[in-house]
Amino acid sequence: MKYLxxxxxxxxxxxxxxxxxxxxxxxxxxxxxxxxxxxSRKSExxxxxxxxxxxGASGANxxxxxxxxxxx
Amino acid sequence: MKKIxxxxxxxxxxxxxxxxxxxxxxxxxxxxKKRTLKFEEINxxxxxxxxxxxNSAITGGIGTEQLTDFANSFDxxxxxxDRYNRTHTFNVDFNIDRYTSASSDNIDxxxxxxxxxxxxxxxxxxxxxxxxxxxxxxxxxGYAFSTEYDYRSHGFNGGLTxxxxxxxxxxxxxxxxxxxxxxxxxxxxLRPADYPSGAHRDQAGIAYKPRNTFSGSFSxxxxxxxxxxxxxxIEPGYQEGMxxxxxxxxxxxxxxxxxxxxxxxxxxxxxxxxxxxFGGDKLVIRGFYRFYVDDWGMMAxxxxxxxxxxxxxxxxxxxxxxxxxxxxxxxxxxxxxxDPSEQYYTSDYDLSKFISEFVGVGLRMAPPxxxxxxxxxxxxxxRYGYYHRSNGMVGHSVSLxxxxx
Numbered sequence: 001m002k003y004l005x006x007x008x009x010x011x012x013x014x015x016x017x018x019x020x021x022x023x024x025x026x027x028x029x030x031x032x033x034x035x036x037x038x039x040s041r042k043s044e045x046x047x048x049x050x051x052x053x054x055x056g057a058s059g060a061n062x063x064x065x066x067x068x069x070x071x072x
Numbered sequence: 073m074k075k076i077x078x079x080x081x082x083x084x085x086x087x088x089x090x091x092x093x094x095x096x097x098x099x100x101x102x103x104x105k106k107r108t109l110k111f112e113e114i115n116x117x118x119x120x121x122x123x124x125x126x127n128s129a130i131t132g133g134i135g136t137e138q139l140t141d142f143a144n145s146f147d148x149x150x151x152x153x154d155r156y157n158r159t160h161t162f163n164v165d166f167n168i169d170r171y172t173s174a175s176s177d178n179i180d181x182x183x184x185x186x187x188x189x190x191x192x193x194x195x196x197x198x199x200x201x202x203x204x205x206x207x208x209x210x211x212x213x214g215y216a217f218s219t220e221y222d223y224r225s226h227g228f229n230g231g232l233t234x235x236x237x238x239x240x241x242x243x244x245x246x247x248x249x250x251x252x253x254x255x256x257x258x259x260x261x262l263r264p265a266d267y268p269s270g271a272h273r274d275q276a277g278i279a280y281k282p283r284n285t286f287s288g289s290f291s292x293x294x295x296x297x298x299x300x301x302x303x304x305x306i307e308p309g310y311q312e313g314m315x316x317x318x319x320x321x322x323x324x325x326x327x328x329x330x331x332x333x334x335x336x337x338x339x340x341x342x343x344x345x346x347x348x349x350f351g352g353d354k355l356v357i358r359g360f361y362r363f364y365v366d367d368w369g370m371m372a373x374x375x376x377x378x379x380x381x382x383x384x385x386x387x388x389x390x391x392x393x394x395x396x397x398x399x400x401x402x403x404x405x406x407x408x409x410x411d412p413s414e415q416y417y418t419s420d421y422d423l424s425k426f427i428s429e430f431v432g433v434g435l436r437m438a439p440p441x442x443x444x445x446x447x448x449x450x451x452x453x454x455r456y457g458y459y460h461r462s463n464g465m466v467g468h469s470v471s472l473x474x475x476x477x
Contacts, residue, residue: 042473
């Protein structure tokens with residue numbers, strides 16, 4: 001059942017992607033705002049490090065997914 | 073505070089002087105497009121993290137987990153346009169952490185303070201990327217080095233990003249390899265008679281073991297409309313070598329104890345989704361979800377939401393909440409519960425079943441004339457967060473970021 005939920009979420013994600021409209025460069029004032037960046041903030045750098053040490057799951061967040069830090 | 077402002081002001085003047093010198097050296101004619109090395113930005117991040125709990129892996133899943141970590145990072149970015157109009161970006165990042173760990177002191181409980189009572193972690197990295205606007209591609213290469221008392225690592229990474237013609241879709245492919253070496257420091261009572269302790273003057277003949285990590289990632293970022301963009305990322309990873317920590321103790325149900333033993337390989341599959349939505353004129357919603365599964369039997373769901381609210385165009389408040397729900401690795405069991413016949417065993421609570429939450433707030437200032445009227449002092453961000461794990465461990469994190477541009 002859990003796997004079905006995940007598959008459902010990804011199907012929704014793909015449908016959302018396919019329903020998008022073309023946004024021109026001059027229409028991207030909000031998209032280009034620094035808070036809209038699709039990555040972690042620089043100020044989160046050390047928070048990412050302690051997640052890596054203190055939790056078993058890692059990766060897919062733009063940071064390290066193990067290695068180079070004495071953690072696995 | 074006055075001294076800090078003065079120091080940053082002086083530093084900015086120095087950077088401006090440097091910029092002027094570079095232009096003079098390479099020429100500043102208006103007939104040519106300048107191809108000098110251009111300073112982009114400096115980011116200085118300082119963080120302080122403190123935690124305490126009662127499930128240390130060094131003492132077999134019981135005992136203090138008290139730890140403090142003071143971390144500092146300095147990264148500087150330069151760029152240059154080459155004769156083919158490609159933008160080369162160079163980034164140098166230097167990081168240094170100093171931590172103290174009460175549990176590490178228990179590797180050798182008879183010798184206060186032992187090899188790992190406190191340590192310094194140094195990890196610089198360099199990155200180079202080439203952005204070609206005509207081909208809509210960005211290629212990147214990087215190298216990272218990391219060293220601690222008992223650990224050394226060389227990391228390599230490369231990436232390729234491709235932007236669609238309408239610039240609304242970005243495909244990214246990355247690969248990385250970390251080649252690490254671990255010094256096998258054993259708990260004092262479990263060392264063979266002639267095995268060194270690992271202390272500064274007692275390392276001759278100590279064992280070193282490799283730990284290699286390889287990962288690849290593929291992501292798609294898509295602008296959905298003028299207010300919404302999303303990104304999906306999949307990042308499979310493979311680790312091999314000594315994945316257990318040699319000074320973690322494990323206590324069996326029959327009263328005997330030994331060091332942690334884990335398989336020599338691990339395959340992980342994290343899949344992530346990021347969403348950024350601009351609501352109204354002042355509110356942004358940043359969301360992140362990750363599903364994680366590995367072949368050690370762990371499955372995890374992680375979600376993060378941050379809602380930056382722009383009180384003014386130059387000042388934002390950013391409350392955030394993160395939750396991680398993970399199942400236990402199949403090799404985990406608590407103190408004194410492992411059966412001696414098991415092939416692999418650990419009492420490291422980082423691999424146990426728990427729910428962790430991290431909640432806090434950030435403040436961001438970016439006034440148009442610079443902070444404290446220092447023009448190049450572009451922005452400042454302060455974050456505080458409280459971390460809580462359902463097995464009782466708690467932590468506090470404070471970070472300060474300064475951007476000079």
